[in-house]
Amino acid sequence: MTEQTVPLVIQDCCGDIFQRLSELIVSTEKLFRHGERSPTETYPNDPYKNFNWSGGWGHLTNRGKLQMYNLGLKLRTHYKDFLPELYWPEEVNVTSSYADRCLMSAESLTAGLFPPKGPQVWNHDLLWQPLPIHYLPRSQDNMIAMKSKCDKYDAMFNDVMISQKVQNMLSSNEKLMEYLSDNTGMNVDSLGIVETLFNTLEIEKLNNLTLPLWLNATLMETMEKLGAQNLALYSETEFMKRMKGGVLLKYIITCMEKSLQGKQEPLLQLYSVHDLTIVHVLRTLNLVDTIKPGFGASVVFELYSDGQVKIIYRNSWDGAAEEKNIYSCISPCQLIVFKQALEPVLPTDWMEDCKIQTAS
Structure with a gap:
């Protein structure tokens, strides 16, 4: 792993970081909403209820695949000063929702991000390489799909x-x-x-x-x-935020703390998620009241070597960047202040908190 200077980490929830900074990154956590998909449902009077969607209902459209591939190309350009040209599993980790459209989005993005080069070219007629995509079953995932029973x-x-x-x-x-x-x-x-x-x-x-x-x-x-x-x-409530967006935010904060402590973390962690994941995170951060994220929408958490955190939101895969303040802390905000502000919505024991207490 190449040694870098400031900032220590960029944590990216659901999306992209295409604001070019002269002093870039040592570590990145990146979550992005999947690309454009076909409808999951129709209605009785829909003139297109028998439409032959390529790939089937609820899956990525060809444009959605291209959006994610182009997102990978942009990431490669943006991170070219710190991201190695060759893929190494110790430096890159990809996690997805169980949903096929999210898994396919992750695969399309990594195709643009890590085309094989040199010794990793295994087929000169196909400049693509498989990267492992990790996921949990829907019923066990309380962080990305956020469908674990509570x-x-x-x-x-x-x-x-x-x-x-x-x-x-x-x-x-x-x-x-x-x-x-x-x-x-x-x-x-x-x-x-x-x-x-x-x-x-x-x-x-x-x-x-x-x-x-x-x-x-x-x-x-x-x-x-x-x-x-x-x-x-x-x-809607503080407890609901803690059980949904709070789980992911706690994980992101833990990763940032480890990076500041000098512990080895992947250079890049990618998470392919849903629009509701983004809504949970933004509302848990108290950044929005209501929002309808577009395809490829993202929230970016940037952590610098002096412990400051910056949040950037984009409402689509190629949308304009919006830098956000964190509660009453003007961006950039010290990580310790950020964590303290979020304390009420960070779970301590998720399984225990999910139990309904009965009168004895």
Whole structure:
């Protein structure tokens, strides 16, 4: 591993770091939302419900694969001063959600990031090399897909969904939901259904499919906002944030602390995740109220040798960078202050915290 100077580490949640700095990196943690996918669901009146999506429903589109490949090329250019040309497993680690679209995104990105060179060329007709992609089954993953069962979280989420706040949201959008129900041929009675419907329509639009006449830009914008509100409900309380985004943030902070202590960490750790993962992290950081991350959206945590942390967000794989302040700490913020600010949303014993306490 080549010895470097400042900054010690860049932790990147869900995305990319394409802001060029003269004094770059020794270690990077990078999480990014997967690339463009095909719809996961359709609706009864969908003129494209029998559309032959390449790769199948819910998988990366060809454009999504290219987005992730280009992301890998950009990472290679951006990190060329510290990242070795040859892939070594001790220096690069790739972790993904269980979902095929995330696994395929990781594979596409690493194809652009680490094309084989020199002794690693194994087929001169195919300048590609396989990199190991690690993942946990959906039911065991509480950090990336965040689907591990947590009884106390589930109970709290159910309370949120029947809360007066949600009932008011449904009531204020009753006419919209009736309109959507009449035109889609299905019962649209929740924010979750609105979000899923928006996702399907957005992807059809991105793929140059003509949208139904009952749909217009204003309605799409309203549905997108409701979709963002639906995503936010999954981290409505401090406890819910601790059980979701807090797990990942605690891991990132631990990695940064190890780097400052001089312990060997991979130069680059990549994590291929979902939009809800990003929402959990941003809301746990108190950086947003509602947001609908685009394909390839990212949050970047940069740690410098003096212990300062900087956060950068991009809302798509090639979006503009937005530097974010952390709670009341102006960026860049000292890691110790960052950790102290996040203490209420960092879990101590996740399994124990998930238990519902019963009266004796």
